[in-house]
Structures are given as C-alpha cells and as structure tokens.
Amino acid sequence: MLRLRSCIVTHLLSSPTASPISSLRRLLSAAPAVSTSPSFAVEDYLVGTCGLTRAQALKASTKLSHLKSPSKPDAVVAFLAGLGFSSADVAAAVAKNPKLLCMGVERTLAPMVAELTGLGLSRSEIASLFLLSSVKIRLRSIVSKVQYYLTLLGSSENLLRAIKRSYYLLTSDLERVTKLNVAFLQECGLGACDIAKLCIRAPCILSINPQRFRKGVELAKGLDVPCSSGAFIDALESVTYLSEEKMATQAEYLKKAFRWSDAETRIAISKAPSLLRRSKDMLQSRSEFLISEVGLEPAYIAHRPSLVNYSPEGRTRPRYYAVKFLKANGLLDLDRDYFSTVTISEKVFLEKYICPHKEAAPHLAEDYAAACKGEVPSRLKFP
Template sequence: MHRRHAPPPKLHPHPSPLSSPATHPVPYLHRLLSAAAPAVSPGPRFAVEDYLVDTCGLTRAQALKASTKLSHLKSPTNPDAVLAFLAGLGLSSADVAALVARDPKFLCAGVERTLSPILAGLTGLGLSRSEIARVASLAPRSFRSRSVVSGLEYYLPLFSSSESLLRGLKKYKYFLSSDPERVVKPNIELLRECGLGTSDIAKLCLAVPWLLSAKPERVQVMLACVERLGVPRRSGMFRHALKAVESLSEEKLAAKVEYLRNTFRWSDAEVGIALRKAPLMLTKSNQTLQSKSEFLISEMGLEPAYLAHCPVMLCLSLEGRVKPRCYVIKFLKANGLLDRHWTYGTIVRVSEMVFVETFICPHKEAAPNLAEDYDAACRGEMPTNFRFTWTKNRL
C-alpha cells in the first residue's frame, strides 16, 4: 500500500498582524484603542515664575531665583490664600513683594493650619495687627513656624516693649529662631551674673542682638575679654565694654590697645584708666583716634594723662562737637570772658542747650559774631585758621 502523504501547509502571501514578529499584540491593541479614543488635552501648567511677577510683584530676576524653591507648586490656590492673609495684616504690595522675595516658601504655608493660629497667638500676647505685620516682614521664616508665639512670649518682657523688640528684630532677625531654653536663657543668666539688670540687658540686646543667639561659650569669651581690659563686673561701663569688644577678635583687640597706647602716649596704667572710663574708644577707627590726638594734644596742648582720666573727649565727634567748643573756650579765655575755670572735659560733655546758654548767649554784645561763627563751625564750615570776629566795644 502506498501511504497518503499529508498535503503541505498553505502559505499565506501576507502574514497576519497578530503573528507578525514586528508587532506584539498588546502595543498594537493599545494603538488601536488610542486611535479610537477622543484626544484629551492636558490642563494648563501653573507658571510659578509668571505668578511671582504678575501677582506678587517680584522683578523677573527675583522671580527666577524664587521659583526654584517653588517648583512643586501646581496651582495658585494656596499662594492666593497666603496673599489674602498678608493683605489682611495690612501689608502693602511692596511689603508683600519684599517678603516673598526674601522667603518664597512663605507662599506654601497653610493659612488655616499655621498662619491663622499664629495670628491668634500673637494677638493674645498683646501685639497689634500692624506689629504682627512687621514681625512677618522682618522675619518671615520664623513667622511661619508656630514656635514664634512662644519665642515672642519670652522676648517681649526681655526687651520691655514691642517697639524695642521690633527694633532688635530689624537689626538681627535670626534671634527669633534661637532656642530660648538651650541658648537664650543661659546667655541672659551669664549677663545677670555680671550684675546687669533687665534694663541694661535690654539695651545691650538692642545694640548687639546676635548676642541672644550666640553660643554661651562665645558669650563667656566676651565676658573674660572685658575683664582682662580691667572693666570690672557690676560697673556701669561693663555693658558698654561688651558692646565695644563684640566684633573684635583677641588679636584685633590687642592691636587696638597698643594703638591707643602709642597714639596718646599713655602708660599701661593710663590705658587701663581710659578703657575703664570709656571702653567705646575701642570702636573708633585708627584714623579718627589719630586726628583727635593731633588736635587735643598737639594743637590744644592737653596732657596725655588728662585725656586718660577724661577719655569721653575721644568718643565724641571731633569736627561736629569737640573742635567748635574748644575753639569757643580758647577764644573766651584769650579775651578774659570766662568768669570761672572750666575744664575741656566738662565743656564737651554738657548738652548743646547748656553749652549755648552758658558760653554763647552771655557774650552777644561783647562778641556779636560768636554765635554765627560757632554755628558755622558745627556745620563743618570752619576754616583752617579759625578765628572768631571780635569787637572792642565790649563791656
């Protein structure tokens, strides 16, 4: 028998799409469905940079910089709510622009969750809405943290008034972010141990507000530095001495002391006397100190020892106060118009009103141009060879 051979398989001239190796069934069906489905256009993307310019009032350069911190924002909903909150505080458009430029992430703060409770808390501390607006403007990063309420609750009695606190905040905004328990209170306690009362501490903190947020170890270094200058704790000058050394390293301080010694021809003991009486001399530039030495010692003939015991003359304005007054007294002495002995130290210390009433007004007839020349000298119009006009028809 002959075996029947199976017929050969039929070959399709064009392969089926489902069996084509170039097209897998799943992506093919996906393309079919995509083609059949209606086209859906994506929603408009939130343009952060444009929002910062058009709505917040930033310059294009400010917006470009700020937008890098807001790339996660997808809509204006939260920023709009924040801007409404700031407007409710009374901030002007310019204030809002400055705040956002300083702290772009303020636009991400939750109004109901964060900002409104902070507003309520600060209002409860007795701050007015305008004062709260100033806190937000001066320290926006601290303001959007709920700890700002407890921080201000501690600082308000320390500064004695909200106005003083805001002045300190304007000079140094970062102390609000310091931990009162771990940093601020230990520093305040160190100052109290030196004999500084609440009023002195408040004045010092206004002058050197970073002192509140400094590491206590740094404050201890400052205290030791002042003591080495010879300014005793519990003296009235201790606060001023702390202010004087706050920006000086030990090397710069030693160099300044040496400069004082050489410029005013003082002994070591006289340097110590002068610094105990007027530690703020340390804040004066070398050029200013040199000019005062040339005038007071070389021109006026005052003794170095006298200046060491009356160093206040070195802390006052040379051109606006010391020179004009010294020339008035020199003129009055030369013409016999002083009825008693006045020291130059006393003369430069008295208020302007007292000086005019004591040394100018009584001599209107004897020296009719004295007041005019003195006023010109105080304005800096004193010629090199300063001479008061003089009339012989004096009494």
C-alpha cells in the first residue's frame, strides 16, 4: 500500500500542471482504501515519499508519531506538487515544519491558496511564499497579512524579498505591533517609499515591541540622522538592538581607534550609524589600514565613514595598490581622490583604472586580480 501511494505522489510531483485538488481526487480515487494499521512507518514515509534524509526523518517523525496512515500526508504532498513544488521543495518544507503533513487540504490549504490567488499572486509566488514562511506560520492569518504587506510594499516581488530576510513579518501581530510601528514612522515624517525600503531591508524591525520601537526611533534621531535619509535605516537597525550604554562605549572606541575628536565621532556616526555595530577587531584593522598604510587623515575618514565599511581584502587594499602603481608611473594624476576610487563599482573601476593602461602596464590587470585574491605581486609593492 505504501509503495502504491508513493508511486501516486511521485507522479504528482513530476506533473504539477493540473490543479492540486483535481489531481489529488483523480489519482487517489483509484487507490484502495487506506488501512489504519499501526504498521505505517512515518520515518520510512518521510524518506521514501517526502525525500528527507534519514537523519531529518528521524527528527521529524517525533512530531508525527500520531499518524497511522499516509492518507493526510499524501494529500498534502500532492497539493504542494500541484502548486509547483519540486521534490526538493517538498523535502525542505516538510523538514522545516513536519506538522505541515497534518494539515487539511480542502479545509485549510486550498481555501488559503484561492484567497492568495485572489490578491493577485501567481501559483509560483504562492509556492515561494509558502516555502519561505513554512516554519511557524499560522495559515489562517496569512491572507490578511499578505494583503496588508502588498499594499505597504507595493508588489509581490518586494513582499517575497522581505519575507526571505525575515519570516517574522508573517508571524508578528499585525494590529498590535506592525501597524502601530508603521503609524509611528508616518508620524515621524517617513513616506510610503521610505517605510517600504525599511521593511524590505530590515523587516524584523517592524516586528519589535512598539514601546521599544519608539525608543529606538528617538535614539536614532538623537544621532542627528534625518528620518528621510538612507542612513536612518542603518541608525534604526543599530540602536534598536543596542543599549545606550553599549552605544556610548562603542562611540568612545571609535573615537580612540580613528583618533577622532568628539565632533568628528558624531559626524562619522551620523553618516554611517552601522559603525556602532562593528566589532572592535574589525575597526582596529580598518583604522590601521586607512591611517597607517594609506595615510588618510582622521578628519578625512570622519567625513567619509563609509570607507570603514569596505573590506580591505576584497576592495580597498587592491584598489589602493593599483592606484598607487598608476600614480608612481605617471599614468594617473597625483591628486586623484582615494574615496572616489573606492566607492565606484568594480566594473567602473576596471573600466577607468585598469583597462585604459593595458599597453603602458601590461601586467596591471593580472596583478590587480591577484591582489583581489589576497596576493600582493612585487610590481605593486612600493617603499
């Protein structure tokens, strides 16, 4: 019996074009009545039909010990296949949430899919939404939340991006948490686009207790970061998870590591609030590179603090070596600003600083590529 059921479900997984319900009814109607014999082995079913590894199945089976037949699990797996789930998708969803196999198809899953379709989501988008949020989701509340976030974020694509970052959007209390936080941001002057950007970039922030959230917003304002600026998102991310004491300690360390005055420290934090979340080891190594090796003045860095966030290994050091080589060989103006060479994209950097010098410096491209991998060719070394 289990083998027959497995064959039916396998067929469904390989033919997801038919509707979930019609395929399920058509194919399972031909199967003999299901026995409720205690011989049904959940662990074997999870491996053979759902595609879990033996270790995953052993862990998941503890939550499905009450199952005595494959009837309900077969229906769920067939339904997921009808949504467009691949065998790997089914395995991932069941591994995350084994109790998914106990849900009713016609009473719970099918109505939910019908309502989501009514909101304009495609079958593939619904499958992605279901897979991303299958861990701790309450299916009965998903439709109202999706409807709200579609309006807030402007598109199903943005919704899926946000949920991929944090499924808490669909588990947080919409009325008592999320909507209150959004309303407070609106009171602070943030427009719909700004709130959407915040939600996509750091969706878990909107799930924070409203009282704590308000305090975080006020602290972010205290960093002299305008609510309408892109840095405000960084500020809110930073202060929401840090105590005022930790913020003060981090600011003092920044001041010491980069030899900044109080005013310069405040300027740097207002421009790049994410510095408050960086480790001391990272800050110290960036300081040594920018000040001791590159020779930048502390005040220069304070007014361009994003320099600290770029990785020396993958970006700032290779570019520094390449530009220094070009200047030393008279191929580039000596007054070329370092900040401008760091902030441009890799594609633009290659087009402006590497490709034009193929004849004058035939090994530069090769040496620069090596520097990006952590090697420093002798031709790029200068006293």
